[in-house]
Amino acid sequence: MSVQALTYLFVGITFAIYIAIALWARAKSTTDFYIAGGGVHPVVNGMATAADWMSAASFISMAGIIAFMGRDGAVYLLGWTGGYVLLALLLAPYLRKFGQFTVPDFIGERYYSKAARVVAVVCLIFISFTYIAGQMRGVGIVFSRFLEVEIATGVMIGMGIVFIYAALGGMKGITYTQAAQYCVLIFAYMVPAIFISILVSGSPIPQLGFGGTLADGSGRAVLETLDGVLLDLGFGAYTAGAKSTIDVFAITAALMIGTAGLPHVIVRFFTVPKVSDARRSAGWALVFIAILYTTAPAVAVFARLNFVESVNEKPYEDTPAWFRNWEDIGLVAWQDKNDDGRLQYRAGIPFAGAPDFIDKRGESGQRIIANAATDTDNEVYVDRDIIVLANPEIAALPGWVVALVAAGGLAAALSTAAGLLLVISAAVSHDLLKKTFSPTLSERQELLYARIAIAVALGLAGLFGIYPPAFVAQVVAFAFGLAAASLFPAILLGVFSKRMNKEGAIAGMVTGLTFTFSYIVYFKFISPGSNTAAHWLFGISPEGIGFIGALLNFTVAGLVARATAPPPKAVQDLVDDIRLPSGVGVAHKR
Amino acid sequence: MAKEQQDQGTSVRRHDDKEDTVGQPRHGGDTVSESRLSDYWQANLKFLGALLVVWFAVSFGAGIIFADTLDQYTFLGFPLGFWFAQQGAIYVFVVLIFVYVIGMSRIDRAYGVEDDDEDSNTTGEQTS
Numbered sequence: 001m002s003v004q005a006l007t008y009l010f011v012g013i014t015f016a017i018y019i020a021i022a023l024w025a026r027a028k029s030t031t032d033f034y035i036a037g038g039g040v041h042p043v044v045n046g047m048a049t050a051a052d053w054m055s056a057a058s059f060i061s062m063a064g065i066i067a068f069m070g071r072d073g074a075v076y077l078l079g080w081t082g083g084y085v086l087l088a089l090l091l092a093p094y095l096r097k098f099g100q101f102t103v104p105d106f107i108g109e110r111y112y113s114k115a116a117r118v119v120a121v122v123c124l125i126f127i128s129f130t131y132i133a134g135q136m137r138g139v140g141i142v143f144s145r146f147l148e149v150e151i152a153t154g155v156m157i158g159m160g161i162v163f164i165y166a167a168l169g170g171m172k173g174i175t176y177t178q179a180a181q182y183c184v185l186i187f188a189y190m191v192p193a194i195f196i197s198i199l200v201s202g203s204p205i206p207q208l209g210f211g212g213t214l215a216d217g218s219g220r221a222v223l224e225t226l227d228g229v230l231l232d233l234g235f236g237a238y239t240a241g242a243k244s245t246i247d248v249f250a251i252t253a254a255l256m257i258g259t260a261g262l263p264h265v266i267v268r269f270f271t272v273p274k275v276s277d278a279r280r281s282a283g284w285a286l287v288f289i290a291i292l293y294t295t296a297p298a299v300a301v302f303a304r305l306n307f308v309e310s311v312n313e314k315p316y317e318d319t320p321a322w323f324r325n326w327e328d329i330g331l332v333a334w335q336d337k338n339d340d341g342r343l344q345y346r347a348g349i350p351f352a353g354a355p356d357f358i359d360k361r362g363e364s365g366q367r368i369i370a371n372a373a374t375d376t377d378n379e380v381y382v383d384r385d386i387i388v389l390a391n392p393e394i395a396a397l398p399g400w401v402v403a404l405v406a407a408g409g410l411a412a413a414l415s416t417a418a419g420l421l422l423v424i425s426a427a428v429s430h431d432l433l434k435k436t437f438s439p440t441l442s443e444r445q446e447l448l449y450a451r452i453a454i455a456v457a458l459g460l461a462g463l464f465g466i467y468p469p470a471f472v473a474q475v476v477a478f479a480f481g482l483a484a485a486s487l488f489p490a491i492l493l494g495v496f497s498k499r500m501n502k503e504g505a506i507a508g509m510v511t512g513l514t515f516t517f518s519y520i521v522y523f524k525f526i527s528p529g530s531n532t533a534a535h536w537l538f539g540i541s542p543e544g545i546g547f548i549g550a551l552l553n554f555t556v557a558g559l560v561a562r563a564t565a566p567p568p569k570a571v572q573d574l575v576d577d578i579r580l581p582s583g584v585g586v587a588h589k590r
Numbered sequence: 591m592a593k594e595q596q597d598q599g600t601s602v603r604r605h606d607d608k609e610d611t612v613g614q615p616r617h618g619g620d621t622v623s624e625s626r627l628s629d630y631w632q633a634n635l636k637f638l639g640a641l642l643v644v645w646f647a648v649s650f651g652a653g654i655i656f657a658d659t660l661d662q663y664t665f666l667g668f669p670l671g672f673w674f675a676q677q678g679a680i681y682v683f684v685v686l687i688f689v690y691v692i693g694m695s696r697i698d699r700a701y702g703v704e705d706d707d708e709d710s711n712t713t714g715e716q717t718s
Contacts, residue, residue, distance in 0.1 A: 074675035078649045081680045085645045088687045089638050093694075207677060211667030221667060239661075239672050249654050256649075274705040276695055283687035290680050297676040579631055582703045 006403035007146045014184050014407045015161055018414075021180060022165030022173040030443050033170030033450055034101040034426050035270040040175055042277040046284025048178035049268045051185065051411070052419035053080075053259075053285070054292060055131070056138025059185055059412035064387030066300035067307075070230075070238040073300065075248055075543075079255025079480075081286060081293050086260040086488075088282030092269040094495040094578045096278035101270065102423065103263040103487060104431040110494040111502040112571055114436055119509050121427045123486045124263045128420045129460070130479040131264075135420070136465025138413040141385060145329050146406035155465040158414060159458055166418045166458070167451045174418045175271060181411035186291055188408020192392045192401050193295045196302045199395055206298035226305050233308070234347035234377075238301070243541075244533065250544030257550050258480030261488030264419040267426070275581035303387045306394045311380060312345040316364035319343065322393035327367055330357060331383035334366050337373050348376030355381050417461065425453035478520055481542070485512030485549025493557055498575045500557065503564040508557025516549035630701040637693055641686050649679040 001009070027033040040048070058080070066073030098106055103124060108117030136155055143154020165173045193206045201222050203209035214220050227237040236242055243251075259265065268285075269278045310320055316334065326332045333355035334343055341364050351371035360368045389409065392401040429450035434441045441449070486509045493500040493508070520542045523531040533539050540548060566572070577583075652660055657671030665673050698704035 071672060071675065074653060077676055078653055078679055081683050082645065082649050085641075085683050085686055089641060089690055208666060211673070213667075223668070223672075239669055245654060249650060252650065252654065276691070276698070276705055279687075279691045279694060283684070283691055286684050286687055290684050294677055294680055576627060579634075580627065580703050581698050581705045583705075 001399070003399035003402050004146070004148065006400050007406045010400075010403045010407040011147070011410060014181075014411060017180055018161060018177045019164055021176045022169045025169045025172045025176050027168070027170035027172045027447075030101070030430075030446055030450070032172045033447055034422075034430065035267070036170075036172040036175045038099075038271060039273055040271040042272050042281035043284050044179050045175070045268060045272050045277075045281040046286075047182045047288055048175045049265065049281065049285035050288035051178040051182035051415035052268060053265055053289060053416070054182075054185065054412055055416035056135050056409065056413035058292065058296075059189065060138050060141070060388050060409050061385050062388075063296040063299040063303065063391075064384035066297055067304040067387050068384055069242075070236070071241040072243045072248060073297065075243075075251040075255065077293055077297060079252045080259055081289060082252070083256040083259025084282055084286040084289070086256060087265065087269075088279060088286070091260060091266060091488075091491055091495070092278045092282045093275045093581065095266060095491070096269050096272065097275050097578050097581065098574075099270065101267075101430055102426045103266050103491070104427060105435070106494065107487075107490055107505070108431070108435065110571065110574065111490075111505045112568065113502040113506065116490075116502055116506050116509070117431055118436065119506060119513075120487065120490070121431045123482055123509070123513065124427050125424055127262065127479045127483050127487075128264060128424050129457075129464075131262075132417055132420045132424075132457075132461040133464035135413045135417040136461050139410060139417075140465050141329075141331075142389070142406050142409045142413070145325070145389065146403070152466045155462050158410070158417075158465075159462045162414055162418050162421065163455065163458055166421050167454045170450070171267075171271060171422055174415075174422055175268075178415045178419065181415040182288060184411040185408040185415070186288070188404045188411070189292055189388075190295065191404060192395070192397055193299050195397050195401065196306070196391060196395045197298060200302045200305060206302075207294050210298040210301040222301060222305070226301060229305065229308055233312070233345065238304070244539055246539050247533070247536075247541050247544055250538075250540040250547045252544075254484050254544045254546035254550075255480050257484035257488050258546055259483075261483035261486070261491070262479075263427075263483075263487065264416075264423045266491075267423055268419075299388065299391065303391050303394065306391075307382070307387070308345060310394060311343050313342050315342050316366050317341075320394070320396075322390050325393075326383075326386050326390060330355060331386045333357070333369050333381040335369055335371070335373055335379050335381075336362065336364065336366070337377070337379050343380050344377055345380045346376060346378040348378045349374055350376065350378045350381050421454050421457050421461070424457045425450045428453040428457075478517075481516045481520060481546030481549060482513060484546035485516040485553055489550055489553040489557065493554070495575070495578060497561075498572050499566055500561050501564055501567040504557040504559075504561030507560040508553040511556040512549040512553030515552055516546050519545045519549075626701060630697070630703055633697050633701070634694070637690075637697060641690055644682065645686055648674060648682040653679050 029037075031037055062076055065076065095106060098109075100106065100109070104117045104120035107120040108114065136158070139158040140151040140155050143149055143157065144151045147154065165177050169177070194204055197206040197209035198204055198215070200215060201209035201212045202215035203212050210222050212222060214222055214225060223239055227239055230236070230238055241248065269281060272278050272281050311323065316336075323332060327334070333350075335350055338344070351369070351373050353371060356370045357367050358370050362368050389405060392405055429446055433449055434446050489512060490505050490509050493505060519537070523536075523542045531542070533541075537545070537548065652671065653675035657675060660671035660674065661669035663670040668677070695704060
C-alpha cells in the first residue's frame with residue numbers, strides 16, 4: 001500500500017474509534033458535560049490530562065524547536081513538566097475538594113465576587129483561544145502534507161470530528177476519547193523515535209541513546225559529533241546555550257507557573273472521585289507526559305544530525321524526496337546564492353521572513369522565492385515544525401511509520417482542541433450565562449447553550465486554522481504569561497491564604513495581567529525592533545515576563561488585602577473545608 | 591434528580607462512618623476541631639515545602655543556575671548540567687509527585703481526615 005493509502009487508513013480508523021467512544025459516552029447532565037460525572041478513574045484521567053496537555057505544539061513542534069535551540073530548549077522541557085509538580089502539590093487536590101465545574105467558579109466563589117469571576121472568564125477565553133489557533137494550524141499542516149487535501153478541507157474535517165465528540169459527549173466524551181488519543185499519539189511518537197535512536201546510536205532507548213556513541217562504529221559520542229558538525233557550519237555548540245541564565249530562569253518559571261494555571265488542565269482534576277485521586281491523577285499525568293518529554297530532546301539531537309547530513313552540500317537533484325515534498329508545502333526552501341546547484345546549510349537566516357514563492361522553478365528544479373537574500377552563506381530555510389513530521393522520512397523509515405505519525409499528530413491536535421473548546425464553552429454557558437447574567441436557566445437550557453458555545457468556538461477556531469493570523473506564533477507567550485500572571489496566583493492565594501480577600505485578588509490579577517500584557521504587546525507588536533536583551537527589564541524576554549507578572553500579582557494582592565477588610569466568615573470556612581480531604585462529595589449539581 | 595440525592599446520600603453516609611470508627615472530636619459533628627485542622631495544615635505545609643525545595647534544586651538549581659559547574663562531570667555520557675536540564679529533572683518531578691501522594695495519604699490518616707477508599711469507589715461507579 002502507498003504511504004498515502006496507509007495514512008488514510010490509519011487516520012480513518014482512529015477517527016472511527018473517537019466517534020464510537022463519543023456515542024458510547026454521551027453526556028446527559030451538566031455534571032456529565034462539564035466534569036464527566038466526577039467518576040473518572042485517576043489513571044484514565046492522567047492519560048486524558050496528558051493528551052489534553054500535549055498539543056500539536058508538543059507533538060509536532062517541540063522536538064523541532066529544541067533541535068534548533070539546543071541546550072536552551074530545556075526551558076520547554078522543564079517548564080512544561082515542572083508545572084505539574086506545582087499543580088499536583090498546590091492546586092489540584094484543593095480544587096477537587098472545592099468541587100465545582102470551572103476555574104472561574106472557584107475564583108468567583110472564593111472571592112465572593114462576580115467581578116472576579118468575570119476577570120477570570122476573560123483571562124480563560126483569551127488564553128484558550130490563543131492556544132486553540134495553534135492546534136488548528138497543526139491539523140491543517142498534517143492534512144495538507146499527508147492526505148494532500150487543501151488546508152481548509154483538512155481543518156473542516158477536523159472540526160467535524162471534534163464537534164461530534166465534544167458537543168455530544170461534553171467532558172465525558174472528551175475524557176475517554178482523550179485517553180484513546182493518548183495511546184495513539186504516544187505510540188506514534190515512540191515508534192519512529194526508537195527506530196531513529198537505533199539507526200543513529202544503536203540504542204533502542206532514545207533517552208539513553210543520545211548520550212551514547214554513534215552506531216557507525218567510530219566510537220564518537222553523539223553529542224560531541226553534533227557539537228563539532230554545528231561549530232563547523234558556524235552555529236554555536238548544541239550543548240552550549242545562547243540565552244542568558246536569568247532569561248532561561250524566567251522563561252522556565254513563567255512556563256511552569258503558566259502550566260499550572262492553564263484552565264483546560266486544571267479542570268481535568270474536577271473529574272476524579274476524590275481528593276487523593278486528584279493527587280494520584282496528577283502523578284499519572286506526568287508519567288504519561290514524561291514519556292514523550294524525555295524522548296523529545298533525543299529526537300531533537302538525532303533529527304538535527306540527520307538533517308545536516310542529508311541536506312548540506314547536496315546538489316538539489318540529489319536531495320531526498322522529503323525535501324521536495326516539504327518544499328511543495330512551503331515549509332522548506334532553498335535559495336542558490338552562489339549558483340553552484342548545491343545546498344549550503346549554515347548558521348544565520350537565509351533571507352528575511354517566510355519564503356515568498358513565485359510560480360517558477362529554478363535551473364535545478366527548485367521553487368524560486370522572491371525574498372531578498374541576506375548576506376549570510378546559509379541557503380536553506382527550514383520551518384522547525386517539520387522536524388518531527390519529516391523525521392520518519394529523513395531516516396527512511398517504512399511507510400506505515402509515516403502514516404502513524406500523521407495519525408498521532410492529529411490525535412495530539414484534536415485532543416487539545418477539544419479540551420480547550422470545553423473550557424471555553426463552560427465559561428460561556430456556566431460562568432457568564434448561568435452564574436452572572438441569567439441565573440434562572442434550567443439545566444436543560446444550560447446544556448443547550450454549552451453545546452451552542454462549543455459550535456461557535458469551534459467555528460472561530462476553524463477560521464484561525466484556515467486563515468492563520470500572522471501573530472499566532474508571536475502570541476504563544478501570551479497564553480502562558482497571562483495564565484502565570486493572573487489565574488495561578490489567584491487560585492494559590494485562595495487556598496493558602498485565608499486572609500486573601502476579593503480586593504486583593506482582583507487588584508493582583510489586574511496588575512499581573514496589565515503588566516504582562518503591556519510588556520508582551522510592546523516588544524512583540526509596538527516596538528519589535530527593540531526586542532533585544534539590552535532593552536528588556538532585568539534582561540528578561542517577553543516569553544519569561546509572566547514570571548515577573550506573577551510576582552507582581554502576589555505582591556499587590558498581599559498589600560491590598562492587608563489594607564482592606566478580611567473576607568467574610570463563610571468564605572474563611574470554605575477555605576478550611578477546601579484544605580481537608582475528607583467529606584468530598586460529587587460536584588454540586590447545577 | 592433521584593441520582594443526585596443518591597450521590598449526596600453516599601457522601602453523607604461516608605462521613606458518618608468515619609466519625610464512628612475514628613471517633614475524633616469534631617464541631618457540629620461535621621468538621622474536624624480547629625487545632626487539629628491547624629496541626630494538619632502545618633504538617634501539610636512542612637511536607638510541601640520540603641518537596642518544593644527538591645523541585646527547585648533539580649530544575650532551577652542543577653539544570654540552570656549551577657549547570658555550567660555541573661557540566662564538568664559526565665553522567666551516562668551527558669554533561670551533568672545538560673542531563674538535569676533535559677532529562678534528570680523530569681524524572682525527579684515524577685518521583686516527587688508520587689512521594690507526595692504517598693506522604694500525604696499518611697498525613698491524612700494520621701490526622702483522621704482521609705477520604706475513605708471503598709465508599710468513594712462506589713460513588714465513582716454510580717456516577718460514571
